């Protein structure tokens with residue numbers, strides 16, 4: 001197989017709480033390949049969001065990445081100075097956050113959020129060229145009345161709308177790697193299908209996608225590769241076919257049973 005587009009090696013992220021240390025990630029290795037969707041599945045609190053934030057260098061106190069490397073095109077992102085890391089985010093790695101309300105600035109218009117994504121993108125468009133693309137991208141994620149939405153502030157929009165705007169930002173970034181943390185949870189099925197279709201289009205354009213989801217149906221439908229995480233450790237990995245057909249780890253079997261009601265043995 002090709003060289004990975006992004007490699008995570010031995011990543012450890014700990015949270016230093018008053019009377020204990022939470023090892024949210026404890027030696028995680030993951031490879032993302034060009035033009036493939038890699039799903040990361042695991043129960044609540046298993047470390048999925050901490051992994052994506054660690055890749056982007058966005059872990060805040062009391063948390064800290066204590067060990068490991070995140071290699072993108074021969075560079076260890078964790079060793080980059082903050083300025084360069086900031087440039088890498090957006091230009092080469094984009095992220096759709098699980099919590100849109102925390103990542104959209106409530107008092108900055110949607111339009112300005114999208115212009116900012118475009119400004120940081122490696123495939124920057126002229127302002128004139130960008131606006132029609134904004135309209136199109138917003139309608140692709142199921143938003144209507146896009147003119148009004150572009151002129152709105154996030155605080156004026158519902159949670160579901162903000163989530164779709166986050167997805168639109170991820171699509172517009174045109175980065176090498178896209179991390180999507182539960183991009184469709186809490187959206188209706190039609191919107192979910194529209195967004196999954198857009199992610200498939202990105203894959204066809206050669207973008208590597210890390211898709212974090214609870215939904216094993218989505219994994220079966222979308223992903224090429226799967227990693228299963230439990231308590232901050234990868235317990236199983238392989239192609240979707242391998243993992244679904246012959247789960248090795250008890251935890252994966254449990255996840256699959258819970259989701260499908262079938263017994264594996």
Ligand SMILES: Nc1ncnc2c1ncn2[C@@H]1O[C@H](COP(=O)(O)OP(=O)(O)OP(=O)(O)O)[C@@H](O)[C@H]1O
Nearest residue numbers: 015022024043044045046047048049050051062063
């Ligand atoms: N700011 C924080 N302070 C302390 N502990 C934290 C913090 N953020 C995350 N953790 C711990 O790290 C672990 C992993 O959390 P994470 O948010 O990555 O879970 P997750 O797999 O994304 O769960 P979910 O599916 O619910 O989104 C949890 O045990 C959580 O308690």
Ligand SMILES: [Mg+2]
Nearest residue numbers: 048049050098
């Ligand atoms: Mg999470």
